[in-house]
Amino acid sequence: MHIPDGFLSMPVWAGLDIGAAPAVAYLARRAQRDLEESRVALLGVMGAFVFAAQMINFPVGVGTSGHLVGSALLGVTLGPSAAAVVMTAILAIQALIFQDGGLLALGANVVNMAIVGVLAGYLPYHYWGRSGARKFALFLGGVLSVFAAALLAMAELLLSGVRIPGPVLGISVALFLVSAVIEGAITLAVFQAIERINPGFIRAPSGRGAPVLAGLLVAAVFLAAVGVLFASAWPDGLEKLAQDAGISGRAKALIATPFADYEAGFLSSVWLRKAAAGLAGLALVYGVCLVLARAARRRRSA
Amino acid sequence: MSEDRQTRVLEVRDLRYRYDDGTVALDGVDFDLFEGETVALLGPNGAGKTTFVLHLNGLLRGSGSITVAGLKLGAETLTEVRQKVGIVFQESDDQLFMPTVLDDVAFGPLNMGLEPAEALARSRWALETVGMAQAHGRAPYHLSAGEKRRVAIAGVLAMNPEILVLDEPTTSLDPPGQRALVDVLERLPQSKILVTHDPELACALARRAVFFDHGRIAASGKTDEILNRFGWRLRLGARSA
């Protein structure tokens, strides 16, 4: 689910851009460490493969067909860091060339699909890839990669104030589940086809080394997303809860920063304030990313 | 003129190579290449021709010895040898991996450590040599098979090699493309090894040929003789030359 521009509010897209940039830089460095730079060709070509693969239709019943999304498949064949880098490149190219997903929203889409999606798709295989539950692990990975990404996207839209009435929310979640199951089935089927051609293509999962942090991250993000969805479906209940706990007043005070409601108060004209705040937000994102990147580079060379 | 003692630019002795699954790919190959000559490597698919040439610049490592222009091929001499032996691969799309033609031809010189300006000058010269100077800014995707092949040759020429190895260079080329290729190759001074299935190409460019079979060189001699001996002409019996 690629979120286009114009849907997310500035705090959401800016926040996710700031979050995604150092994460991507870190994953790029890890992938570079795991493979030599000459293998960069492999990542690019696999990205092109996923793109092209999305053209092949898988019949899934009466008149409908699905297609591969690919986060889970990339995760189990290339490893999670490399897969995340490939997915990021895919998302960037999709945003630029196909206008599938926005540019400001790229951070959000990267977090949803390239980071959480890949991780959620890979973890089951990491733990159970060697056991008898291997097929289920692959299937589950496919399901989780799409489901988690879709729920996250939904949560981001809700946080931005996009109105999604309860029943529509329910139907959307059901549809996500269906496409997630399809992805699980396709991922498993393609994985088996690949293995039949050449078992060497498949990375054996280490199984040990608990990526506990990664698992916790995915779980936390997942729960937060679910929380947001419930919150939007029952806004009154949450409001009452906040009032009872005396939170709402304090929350308001906390975020009374100069950019609250993104209006920079010191400029006179309304539109000027909003545009200035927007551009300042973008500059802030850029600046923070640059600083983080420099700090990371310095730490690395130290 | 006194006795013409030709310089040996390539000496291969007892080259052996097995695949991971144990199959013997090369079973003791001896091969010599002399300065300025063009030798055709003939033989059926799977006989080991491509496997053989991949050893010449160290992409594959078998047992036996390989000496390129007096330099023994080994881990320390890999870089030097790769400059001296330029391989033009069968699949041009996999060789032209940079975004533009000029970027791709400059890849080799830049890796050799040339300054960008010098690398670009070298690249432009190489492109002119193969007649593709006007395509310098184009993306490889848009070139025809023959054009891609010539750009691939330019990419190798830009490194100033002593030996050119061409693996099935006329694959997917139409006759005009093949003729253009032959024109280019005839004018190049390097010693050449030509892996080919194409009897006409072999005759046009190579005076000498060797015939590979099951990982060994079964015969060596004049191209014409080898072709006739192994029945490699489409129509047996010499047609008008």
Add this chain to the structure above:
Amino acid sequence: MHHVVLERWSRGDSPVHRRDARAKILLTLALLVLLSTAQDHLAAVSLLYFGALVMGLVAARLPVWGALVRAAVVLPFSAVFGLASWLAGEPERALALAAKSYLSALGVLLLVASTRMPDLLRAMESLGAPRFLLIVAQFLYRYLFIISEQAQHMRSAALSRGGFRRAGFRAAAGALGVLFARSYARADNIHRAMLARGFHGHFHMPAAARFGWADGLFLAAAGGGLALLRLAAGRLG
């Protein structure tokens, strides 16, 4: 195919094509932010920005109608949420979503249709994007067309044998398995070709072109223009 068409457009020549890619990227981002943060007078803002983008298409000597149609790929997604907002009693929001997302897509399309991909990637590197990622994207773009064609051939071959419907799921999976294997083998060949020409682990990218005064002027003028349009919308709307 869409990317083939855009690639062709990007090889055109116009005053816009000749501008530095960094200027165009920054300008596009400014447009996206101005659109994203617009709250009031949306009808006026949308119309004015639509006019500006059309002018941009004309200046870039691109087929205007073709571009307008291609940018509409974003509309189905917006339509769904627009409908939801409409049902929730906020029709203005529905239109806002549609307008903002469409104009944003059109802006990005103009950027990509007037800038060649290698220049775009190089500009992103000088604006701070991680190099490793950009090189992956560069290779992805380079082989996208070839591998898509292969996938299309497989699809045609399958369709002429009754399509994947009959043979079903497993046949499609098999086709993807083959495509994967061929792509992997291709990557191996590329790797070998890189080593054969002396690759030592570091790509030498040619430096980005200079940022000229024409580019600076362009950025300032166009950027200022967009800001002024926002102001004008406030007065008119």
